[in-house]
Amino acid sequence: MAKSSADDKELRRACEAAIDDTKQKVVMSIRVMKSKGAWGKGKFRKGAQMAKPRVLAVSTKDKGGKxxxxxxxxKYTNGSALEQAKVYKLKRLGKVEVLTNDLSGCTFMLGFDNIRNQRVAPVHWTMRNLDDRNHLLVCILHICKDALGHLPKVVGIDIVELALWAKEHESKVSKQQNFVDGPSGDVFSEDDSTVTVENELVSQAEKEDMEALLGTYVTGIGAAEAFSERLKRELAALEAANVHAILESEHLVHEVLQGLELATVCVEDMDEWLALFNVKLRHMREDIQAIEIRNNKLELQSFNYKALVVELNRLLEKLHIPSEVSDCLAGGSFNESSLRQYIEACEWIRSAMRGFEALDPSYAKVRAVREKRAELDIIKLTFVRIACEFLRDYFVNMVDSMMSDKRNFSQRGQLKTPNHVDLHNKCKIYARLMHHLKILDKSSLPPLRKTYCSSLNQILRREAHEFANELRAGTKTPKTQSGWFEGSTAPNQNVNSSVVSAAYTTMLAVFIPLLVDESSFLSYFMRFEASSPDPPSIHDADDDLSMMEVDENGTNKGALDLGALNESLCDLLDGIQEEFFAVVDWAHKIDPLLCVSMHAVTERHISDLKAETDGYVRLLLDAMEDRIRALFTRFVDEARHQIEKFDKNVKQTGIMSFVPRFALLASRMEQYIQGQSRDLVDQAYIKIIGIMFVTLDNIAQANPKHSDIFLLENYAAFQNSLYDLASGVPTLAKFYHQASESYEQACMRHMSVIIYYQFERLFQFARKIEDAMLTSSPEEIQFQVGMSKSDLRKVVKSSLTGVDKHITAMHKKLMKSLNSEELFPVLWDKCKTEFLDKYDTFAQLAAKVYPNENIPSVTEIQDILASI
Structure with missing residues (x-):
C-alpha cells in the first residue's frame, strides 16, 4: 500500500512554513482533491467541475489557557510551493457528511455554521483512499471533543466503524503528535478511542440507568443463558394471565353484541323512513320548479310583448314617409325656386336611409320594411334623375349665353383677361345639391361632370385662342433673323426680342392661374373627394357656400379621387395646349434664342404648382417645356450643320467667322437665362463648341502647311472672345481651358518649324550627341564618325556665322506667316524663349563632349535676340 500523505513530514513542514503565525502547530496535513458540488443534500455529480489539488492542515494554538x-x-503555486487559501475555525464545524453518491466513500463535506447560508456551492473533499479519510476525520473529531468540548454531527458513516478503525490503527495513529502534550504526547490511546465511541453512542446518565436496570435482573444469575430462560418463563406466564382475563369477561361481550343487534335494527328502520321522506321531498321540489318556470315564462312573455309594441311603434315612425317629402322629390319637374325645399327633402332622405342602416339585420326580412325601403329608393332615384336633367341643361345654357357675348373674349386692339367669378358663383348655388346627389347616387355624377367639362372647355379654348391671336397681333416683332452661322454677317445682337418674350410670359401669367383655379373649382364643385361626409344642415349655411373647406392651395381637405379627377381635367382642358404651342412656335420663329427665356418662365410656373388638383396643368406645362426643348434643340442642330459647312475641302485661312459669332450667341443666351436652370444652355454649349473644335481640326488637316498657324489664330480668337463669359460660366470655362491647351500645342509646333528652318544642322548635331551619350561616354563621342571636332566646327561655322542674320530671317518668317498682327509680339517672345532653351541644351552638350572648343555663349545669343 502506498504511503499515506498524513505521515509525510516534509508536507507538514511545508504547511508550517506557509502559515504566517509561528505560534500555531500543525497537528496533521494531508493531500486532497477539491471540487464544487451541486446544491442540495446528497446531490453529488462526478465531473461537475474539474478537481483541484489542495492540502488540508489541522493546526492548534494556545491562547490564555484555551x-x-x-x-x-x-494550494500549490509556482510549481510545488504552498500558499494559504482559506482558514476555517473548527469550533464552527457543525456537520461531517460522507457523500453516499461516491461509491468509493472517499468524498466528504464539512459543514460550518458560519457559511451555511451563503450562496456558494459546498466544497467536496476527495481522498486517495479510505485510510486517508479516516485519518483526517478521527483527528478532527478528537480535537473537537477534547479541545472544543463538542462533537459535530456525523452523517454517512458509522461512528462505531470509525472507532473500530481507529483501534485497529492505534499504533499508527499513536505516532501523531498531540496538540496538548507536545511532540511526545499521543493523539489517540486505547482508552481515548473507547471513550470517544461511547460518548457518541450513549451518554453517561443513560449508561448509569442501564447499569441499574441490568443490576435488577442480573441478581442471582451467573450466566446469560439462565437470564434468557427466566425471561421466557415470565413471558409465558404473562400470556396465560391475559387469556384467563379474556375468558372471565365473556358475559360482558355477549351483552355488548345484543346491544349492537338492537341498534342495527333501529338504524335500518330509520333508513327506510328517510328514503320515503326523500322521495316525497323530491316530487315536491320538482312541482315547485315547474311552477316557477311557468311563471317566469309568463313574465318574460309579458315583457317581450310590451317591448315589441314599443319597437313596432318606433319602427312605424321611422318607416313613415311625409307627404311633403314624396311630393317634393317625386314631382314631375325641377323648380329652381324650390331649391331649399329640395335640399331639406334630401336631408330627410339621408336621415331615413341612416335609420334603415341602423335597424337590426333581422328587420330586413320584414315585408313592411322591404316595401318602405323600395318606396324610398324609387323617390330617391326619381329625384336624382330630374335634378341631373336640370343641371345638364343649366350648364349648357350658361355656357351658350357666355359664348354668344363677344364682350367676354379678347377683341381687336383689346386684350380681355378671362374672369370666371360670375360663372363660379352661379355654379355654387347648386354645390349643396351636387353633394346630396353624390351621397344619394354616385353613378349620377360622371354624366354631369362630362357635360360640365365639355361645356366649359369651349369657353376656355375660345378665350385662349382669342387672347393668343390678339397678343401676337398687338406685339411689334422684329424681322425674322437668318441663321447665326450663315452669311457673311451675324444676326444683329441689338434686336429687341423682349416684347416677344413678354408676350409668352403674359400668356402664362394670365391662363396658368386661370386653369389652376378651374381645376380646383372642378374638384370642389363636382365632389371628387373620396369620402363623402354629411353636409351641414340647410339652416346652418347659405346655399352659395361650400360644405367642404378649401385650403390655401385650392384643394379639398378630404382625400381626392385622383383617377376620376384627372379624367375630368382632361375633358376640361383638352385642346387648350395648342394655343400655347402656337405662341411658342411664333416666338421661336422670331428669335430661336427666346426658347431659353421661355424655358425659364415655364420652369418657374411648374415649380409653383404643388396642389393635387394641379396635376393636369403641370402636365400641360411639361408638354410646353418639351416643345420648347425640341425647338431649341432643332436650332442647335441647325447651328451645328451651319458650322459643318465650313469644312468642304476648301482651303480656309485666318479666323473663322463662327468663332466670334459664337461669342455673340453665348452672350445673348446668358442674357436670356436669367439665373434659371442652366441645363438647356449648357447642353447647347457642349454641342456647338464640340462641333466648332472638330471643324477647326478638319480644316487644319486639309492644309497641313499652315495648319498650326490656322489653329493658334482661331483658338486665340476663341479665348479672347469668351474671356469674360468663361469667368462666370463653368461649362464655357472648361472649353476655354481646352482651347488654351490646343493653342499652346499649336504654338510649340509652329515655333519648332520656324527655328529648325534656320538652325536645323545645329540642333540635329545636338540630337546626335544626345543619342550617342546613351551608349558611350562623353570622351569617346568625338572619335565617332561624323562627331569629330572638325564636324562640330563645320556645323558651328555654317549655323552661327552671322547668327544675327539668321535670327532676323527667323523674325521675318514668323511675321510673314501670321494673319493677325496682334499675335506677333506674343509669338515672337515664345520663339525667342524656345530658341534659347534649345541653344542652351546644345551649349551644355558641347561643353561636356568638346570642352576645349570655342562656341558662342548663351549670353551672346541672348544679347543678339534682344537687339532685334
Missing amino acids: TKAFLRVL
Whole structure:
C-alpha cells in the first residue's frame, strides 16, 4: 500500500512554513482533491467541475489557557510551493457528511455554521483512499471533543466503524503528535478511542440507568443463558394471565353484541323512513320548479310583448314617409325656386336611409320594411334623375349665353383677361345639391361632370385662342433673323426680342392661374373627394357656400379621387395646349434664342404648382417645356450643320467667322437665362463648341502647311472672345481651358518649324550627341564618325556665322506667316524663349563632349535676340 500523505513530514513542514503565525502547530496535513458540488443534500455529480489539488492542515494554538483549532486549506503555486487559501475555525464545524453518491466513500463535506447560508456551492473533499479519510476525520473529531468540548454531527458513516478503525490503527495513529502534550504526547490511546465511541453512542446518565436496570435482573444469575430462560418463563406466564382475563369477561361481550343487534335494527328502520321522506321531498321540489318556470315564462312573455309594441311603434315612425317629402322629390319637374325645399327633402332622405342602416339585420326580412325601403329608393332615384336633367341643361345654357357675348373674349386692339367669378358663383348655388346627389347616387355624377367639362372647355379654348391671336397681333416683332452661322454677317445682337418674350410670359401669367383655379373649382364643385361626409344642415349655411373647406392651395381637405379627377381635367382642358404651342412656335420663329427665356418662365410656373388638383396643368406645362426643348434643340442642330459647312475641302485661312459669332450667341443666351436652370444652355454649349473644335481640326488637316498657324489664330480668337463669359460660366470655362491647351500645342509646333528652318544642322548635331551619350561616354563621342571636332566646327561655322542674320530671317518668317498682327509680339517672345532653351541644351552638350572648343555663349545669343 502506498504511503499515506498524513505521515509525510516534509508536507507538514511545508504547511508550517506557509502559515504566517509561528505560534500555531500543525497537528496533521494531508493531500486532497477539491471540487464544487451541486446544491442540495446528497446531490453529488462526478465531473461537475474539474478537481483541484489542495492540502488540508489541522493546526492548534494556545491562547490564555484555551486551545484554538483551525482547518487550513493550502494550494500549490509556482510549481510545488504552498500558499494559504482559506482558514476555517473548527469550533464552527457543525456537520461531517460522507457523500453516499461516491461509491468509493472517499468524498466528504464539512459543514460550518458560519457559511451555511451563503450562496456558494459546498466544497467536496476527495481522498486517495479510505485510510486517508479516516485519518483526517478521527483527528478532527478528537480535537473537537477534547479541545472544543463538542462533537459535530456525523452523517454517512458509522461512528462505531470509525472507532473500530481507529483501534485497529492505534499504533499508527499513536505516532501523531498531540496538540496538548507536545511532540511526545499521543493523539489517540486505547482508552481515548473507547471513550470517544461511547460518548457518541450513549451518554453517561443513560449508561448509569442501564447499569441499574441490568443490576435488577442480573441478581442471582451467573450466566446469560439462565437470564434468557427466566425471561421466557415470565413471558409465558404473562400470556396465560391475559387469556384467563379474556375468558372471565365473556358475559360482558355477549351483552355488548345484543346491544349492537338492537341498534342495527333501529338504524335500518330509520333508513327506510328517510328514503320515503326523500322521495316525497323530491316530487315536491320538482312541482315547485315547474311552477316557477311557468311563471317566469309568463313574465318574460309579458315583457317581450310590451317591448315589441314599443319597437313596432318606433319602427312605424321611422318607416313613415311625409307627404311633403314624396311630393317634393317625386314631382314631375325641377323648380329652381324650390331649391331649399329640395335640399331639406334630401336631408330627410339621408336621415331615413341612416335609420334603415341602423335597424337590426333581422328587420330586413320584414315585408313592411322591404316595401318602405323600395318606396324610398324609387323617390330617391326619381329625384336624382330630374335634378341631373336640370343641371345638364343649366350648364349648357350658361355656357351658350357666355359664348354668344363677344364682350367676354379678347377683341381687336383689346386684350380681355378671362374672369370666371360670375360663372363660379352661379355654379355654387347648386354645390349643396351636387353633394346630396353624390351621397344619394354616385353613378349620377360622371354624366354631369362630362357635360360640365365639355361645356366649359369651349369657353376656355375660345378665350385662349382669342387672347393668343390678339397678343401676337398687338406685339411689334422684329424681322425674322437668318441663321447665326450663315452669311457673311451675324444676326444683329441689338434686336429687341423682349416684347416677344413678354408676350409668352403674359400668356402664362394670365391662363396658368386661370386653369389652376378651374381645376380646383372642378374638384370642389363636382365632389371628387373620396369620402363623402354629411353636409351641414340647410339652416346652418347659405346655399352659395361650400360644405367642404378649401385650403390655401385650392384643394379639398378630404382625400381626392385622383383617377376620376384627372379624367375630368382632361375633358376640361383638352385642346387648350395648342394655343400655347402656337405662341411658342411664333416666338421661336422670331428669335430661336427666346426658347431659353421661355424655358425659364415655364420652369418657374411648374415649380409653383404643388396642389393635387394641379396635376393636369403641370402636365400641360411639361408638354410646353418639351416643345420648347425640341425647338431649341432643332436650332442647335441647325447651328451645328451651319458650322459643318465650313469644312468642304476648301482651303480656309485666318479666323473663322463662327468663332466670334459664337461669342455673340453665348452672350445673348446668358442674357436670356436669367439665373434659371442652366441645363438647356449648357447642353447647347457642349454641342456647338464640340462641333466648332472638330471643324477647326478638319480644316487644319486639309492644309497641313499652315495648319498650326490656322489653329493658334482661331483658338486665340476663341479665348479672347469668351474671356469674360468663361469667368462666370463653368461649362464655357472648361472649353476655354481646352482651347488654351490646343493653342499652346499649336504654338510649340509652329515655333519648332520656324527655328529648325534656320538652325536645323545645329540642333540635329545636338540630337546626335544626345543619342550617342546613351551608349558611350562623353570622351569617346568625338572619335565617332561624323562627331569629330572638325564636324562640330563645320556645323558651328555654317549655323552661327552671322547668327544675327539668321535670327532676323527667323523674325521675318514668323511675321510673314501670321494673319493677325496682334499675335506677333506674343509669338515672337515664345520663339525667342524656345530658341534659347534649345541653344542652351546644345551649349551644355558641347561643353561636356568638346570642352576645349570655342562656341558662342548663351549670353551672346541672348544679347543678339534682344537687339532685334
